[in-house]
Amino acid sequence: MDDSPAFETDTGTNTDADWQDAYRAILDACLPNCLSVADGAATVPRANALAGLGNPEPSNGESSDDDLPDAERAEERLSSLDAAGAVECDGDSVAVLFDPEADRELTSERWRVAADALAAEIERLDAEALDDDGANREEEIDEKIETIAAEIRDMTADDGMPDVDDLDADQRERFRNLKEEFVYYRNLREANTDPTRALAPTLADRTDRLGDLPDRADDALAEFETAVEATAALRQAVDSDDSAVIRERVARLVEVLDG
Structure with a gap:
């Protein structure tokens, strides 16, 4: 069964917490060194985005198989963020922020999280x-x-x-x-x-x-x-x-x- 997270953009339970936490994890892994702006979008390397979506630290202080970095899980989370319109994947790059004047979903929410991360x-x-x-x-x-x-x-x-x-x-x-x-x-x-x-x-x-x-x-x-x-x-x-x-x-x- 596919248990990858599904981040929906319409009204639903914990929608904001779900996608915003994952989106913030990408920014925390990439700021301030890995972000560049071109063609109306701020992008980060896909590898850095995936690293941010991994879980390299044990959650309870003790090592276990469940706590190890999971590349497949990170890929699924990134794909779900892409499908929800929170980010836009393109080859080795991931667009994480866009011109606020562009007609895109989640514009105000995305900018708020990005500003908080940089702050x-x-x-x-x-x-x-x-x-x-x-x-x-x-x-x-x-x-x-x-x-x-x-x-x-x-x-x-x-x-x-x-x-x-x-x-x-x-x-x-x-x-x-x-x-x-x-x-x-x-x-x-x-x-x-x-x-x-x-x-x-x-x-x-x-x-x-x-x-x-x-x-x-x-x-x-x-x-x-x-x-x-x-x-x-x-x-x-x-x-x-x-x-x-x-x-x-x-x-x-x-x-x-x-x-």
């Missing part, structure tokens, strides 16, 4: 970027404090605090500046706060704009692709643990989301 990825990256940047900033602050302290020590022969009266005018000015910098960075470290990062734009507050793309954008697909590309660039920066590049790419993604 979730952006918010995960935002959290990781904050953690990584915070750790790097602590190291930078400690290095700055030590550099300032070393310069102050160099102003005296006995490694103590220099006698201001023994310094010339330029040295006294430099000493005052160093003391102010030292206090600033020491307080910064004690507060565990980076004011530059704290005042920087955040991504999580902007992801809801992805859901508005079909209504506000002249070319929603192109703007979605741009957001995906900016997200992929941030993913690469976070993986490489480069704080300067992370900040640059966070700013770029903010610019994209602000549109």
